[in-house]
Amino acid sequence: MCTHRRGVERGNVVDGVDNPSLAHDEPExxxxxxxxxxxxxxxxxxxxxxxxxxxxxxxxxxxxxxxHLDIDEVSGVLNSASLSVRMDAYVNLVVAQAPPLGPDQLMRIGTVFGD
Structure with missing residues (x-):
C-alpha cells in the first residue's frame, strides 16, 4: 500500500500547479x-x-x-500509541495485584480450555 504523496500542499497550490479543488474562502x-x-x-x-x-x-x-509529515496526523498516532501503552501498564498492574488462583479455580479454568 502506497501511503506517500508527491508535493506538499501549500494553500491552493500543489507542486506549483493551481489546484481549484483546494480553492475556497478559507483553505485548509x-x-x-x-x-x-x-x-x-x-x-x-x-x-x-x-x-x-x-x-x-x-x-x-x-x-x-x-x-514531510502532517503534524496533526503524527500527534494523533502518538496519542493513540500512548493510550495503548498506558492501558497495557494498567492491565499489568491489576493482574499483579490480583490474589493467586485457588486449586478449584485452576481446575475450572483447565476444563474450560481443555487442559
Whole structure:
C-alpha cells in the first residue's frame, strides 16, 4: 500500500500547479515537519518515524528527496500509541495485584480450555 504523496500542499497550490479543488474562502492549512523534527519534538527515535511511514501508520508527503509529515496526523498516532501503552501498564498492574488462583479455580479454568 502506497501511503506517500508527491508535493506538499501549500494553500491552493500543489507542486506549483493551481489546484481549484483546494480553492475556497478559507483553505485548509496543514503544518508539515520532517521525520527528524518529529523525533526531536516527541522524544522518539527517527528510525521509528521512518518505520511508521514504511508500514503505512503515517502518510508522508514527498517533495523531491525530502519527506514531510502532517503534524496533526503524527500527534494523533502518538496519542493513540500512548493510550495503548498506558492501558497495557494498567492491565499489568491489576493482574499483579490480583490474589493467586485457588486449586478449584485452576481446575475450572483447565476444563474450560481443555487442559
Amino acid at each position: 492549512r496543514h503544518r508539515f515537519i520532517t521525520p527528524q523534527e518529529v523525533a526531536t519534538r516527541f522524544g522518539i527515535h527517527v528510525s521509528t518515524v521512518y518505520r511508521w511511514v514504511k508500514r503505512g501508520t503515517l502518510t508522508d508527503f514527498r517533495q523531491g528527496r525530502h519527506i
